[in-house]
Amino acid sequence: MMHNNIKNIMLFCDHTPHRKLLLESVQKKFPGSHIIGIMASNVNLERMEIELIGETILLNTSRLFLLFRDKNLWYLRKKHIDLLILPFDGFRYRMVAAVLKPEKCEAWTGYLQTISIPTTALAGNFHLLISRVNGLMQLLSVFGSCVATSIKHNILYNSTGRIY
């Protein structure tokens, strides 16, 4: 899809550390697009952020159970969304993407590149599972190295902290 075809963008504006940067980046990449901000009721937006968002819709994303009971989620489903941007990645957000059925879904998590996310529940969550497995492998590699270093120097980490 070409950038100029993207008119309606939906974006989660929850307690994202990089929310302001995210909004500015969306505005810059898709100038003139209509941004629908989804947020919890306790989120305070700055004036500059409010100016960038065309429409705000309250949605309780704190628990999956509460999210699916929220009437606004089903209201949003009726809207035509060209692009859904997720500031976090995870099962809950992938399920939201599956319900809202946007034309395209991307995670802008601060990773080196944007991550394109399949918009069906099965494909989306399979994609998530694969990335989690990759993450686990990397984690095990770091963990193994830390253990090996500790054993090598005959010092196991403890809370009092022995000097290497």
Add this chain to the structure above:
Amino acid sequence: MRLAFIDHVFTWPPVGGAPLDLYHTITHLQKMGHQTELFYGRIPGNPLEQEVNESLLSFKCTAIPYYEDNYSIKTLANKYKKAIDAYEPDVVFQCFSFFVKPHLSHALQEYPQIGRYYAYEPFCPRDYRLFKNGATCKYNFLNTRNICNWCTLKSMWRNILTGFPNPYIHEYLKTRAYSSAYYNLLCSTLESYSSVIVNNQFTKKLLENFNSNIIIAGGGVDLKEFEYSPLDSRQPEEKIIVLMTGRASDPTKGLDILIKAGKLLSLNRNDFEIWITDSNTTLNYPWLKQLPWQPSSQVSELYAKADICVFPSIWEEPFGLVALEAMAVGRPVIAANSGGLNDIVVHEKTGLLYDRNNDAALAHHLEFLIENKERRIQMGQAGRARVETEYTWDIVMERSYEKAIYEAIRINHDAQ
């Protein structure tokens, strides 16, 4: 001289003090007759990347794209080497970058190199702040690698598990910064620099075992940008304005200490107002005013409106440029005795220092300056004089960078 600067995380307009410091360093060295070029890393295709607007810079820049499908540290180092070789510099400055810095330094070992550290990058792989549980961490990666590795893993594991780590953690994984090989490379890199430029005495002490030529040069102030503004003679009904600039929402900056001091002060008086540059958090106190974050071009006006400036940092503040800016405008500074602030503020002359985390002491100093207009004026004038004689960019450049450059050339010449 032909000088090359490598900064893997440079942004412009600046986000934080490091790019600002580098900008002034390069422009002033250029003014002094050196040829300069900046080589910076960028990630094409990432909409969240803080870009570099080269049209706003007065020096030559070369962007090194570093994310591709076949991206590896070796190919990244080769890209930098190719670009640097084409420029043929006399000296290379290794500026702000995290885990790739030792790799880039190793790839460019044939050139005389000067290491520049802005925060605590070699000491704290967790987040380069050396700050844990509300205080300066007593460990450091160069001495206590095991402990720091576990601490880093504890803080990063959730992000690693997602499979999409943030760029900082991605770099940590990509460079295998948890391995013995990386540790050895880091140590040999620190030893290989002809000199290392750091911001404060604290950092110098941490590095002394690795390099004998460590120069303290925090930074400077542009006197045209921060013009002296005499303290206003306020009307009796007007409130004294206490200002805290910088990233007040950053937990290391000690906003809670200032709030506690404000509460203590408000028990006895209501003739003051505290202004902070943080509009992210909601704080409701009648004596507190929250301002949006100010770009560096507008912050000078803000200092001019204030009567007293406060910097209550609770970490080992690397430099404390904001204190220097406030002094340049002629404001007395109350600061915590942390890191670079210790070097900048002369106690009872240009301002007042107190033991960090001590809100009662801060309240006491605030009360003293609120009540003593004469001392405010004297300290403000002394602060300005100190900046004029010690901290203009020209002075900083001559005192430290010129020396470092010629030392690098001399050492390289002797080695040949």
